[in-house]
Amino acid sequence: MKKALLIALIPLLSGCFKKEIPVDKPVYGATSSQVELGGNYANQIYYDLETSSIIRQNNREVWDLAFEAGENGFHILLNESRIMAAALSNETDITALTSDAGLTYHWDFHTGNLDSTAIGDWQSLGKVYAIDLGTALTGGSLGKKKLKVVSVTSAEYQIQFADLNSSVIQTFTIPKSTIAGFTYFSMTGSGSLVDIEPNKETWDLIFTAYCHVFDSHTPYSVVGVLSNRYGVKVQEVTIPFADLKHSDIAESAFEDRINVIGYDWKTYDFDNGIYVVNSNRTFIVKTVSGRYYKMRFVDYYDANGIKGAPKFELQELIP
Structure with a gap:
């Protein structure tokens, strides 16, 4: 990686x-x-x-996770503009996970298919994830966290998170957005909601860096347009x-x-x-x-x- x-x-x-470089003439x-x-x-x-x-x-550095809105929403996205990754552990107790040794990291797939996210269907697993926060704008590593999504309802998520090797666990309630497709969250400090995505009925395209995964295991930072x-x-x-x-x-x-x-x-x-x-x-x-x-x-x-x-x-x- x-x-x-x-x-x-x-x-x-x-x-x-x-x-x-010559540029084509504008079309009438x-x-x-x-x-x-x-x-x-x-x-x-x-x-x-x-x-x-x-x-x-x-x-693009100010948020880490995006939680799907909607009554039945449960998917969680990583901030792919930073090449973030998630690795599923065998632990169910968040305090028990202190290292990512032996774990396999995955990335959200670039097509945007919500069934192809790195975190996946966490509801059926009940496990703790190691989270690689990816790369800073300056090129350095942003470190690692651990995350357990405790529950989801039609209105909110309950999560636990901490630094990967820490026993100091933060808990947070994340409300589902009523206008945007996702609620955005930062795991910095004790955690905070971040106002990122506008009303989903008001925009068409997002210009951004994002992660393109080649051969299912090679992440590459690209810059382009997503819909x-x-x-x-x-x-x-x-x-x-x-x-x-x-x-x-x-x-x-x-x-x-x-x-x-x-x-x-x-x-x-x-x-x-x-x-x-x-x-x-x-x-x-x-x-x-x-x-x-x-x-x-x-x-x-x-x-x-x-x-x-x-x-x-x-x-x-x-x-």
Whole structure:
């Protein structure tokens, strides 16, 4: 895991300034927007396509866990922007777990399938998890915790947590959000709720660093775009952006996975030390309110040549 994290940091520490690269001319009727993720891709940006606006943004270091809302919700997400991981132990008493020796860590799967989370169906197990808090923005380890989810109801979760080798156990009641898809939580100190995700009906995409897991066991830090799992669907098409019309939309081609747009609309040119955007890749996004937009990326650098500033074109597809 440490080796994978070191590899993941290579693009973060190089290629800060780009050389001049030709950019396609804007398509008539399309709007151009740009978001800036900041140094070390620190920001997570929630974006609404219909207003071409940022709904909310946060520093990605301030939260650890996200607890699913909804009457029957029980899934728990790790902060994948930090390559967090969880390992199931055989202990049922949280004080009994003091080491992660011999445990196997897992990561949330990048497709966003809630049945493929690292913590999984904790209700049927009743066990304690070791939690690797992942990597700080500066590149260092954030340490390890242990976690036991005691219970969940239609309204709240009860949890216990502590430093991995500590006998000082914290308990916390986490209310389920009534407007967002998840309630966000920090295990720093005695624990705290963190206001992260906006109303799930107000945003379509999140620009963020996240964890892509290769071969089911190799985590890699990537930067890209994930979609709102509550209503947003995306498909990639081969029709050029300029030619794509509403009549080209195939409803059956929309996918539920949150990483259809993902990260690989750009590639890293190691010879020149820059990111190169493939503006020939075109996506159709069905927004949370059911409208259709075509989208493509045209740049990854801001006006000063600093990386981490995805620039994209949007145009609504109207019958």
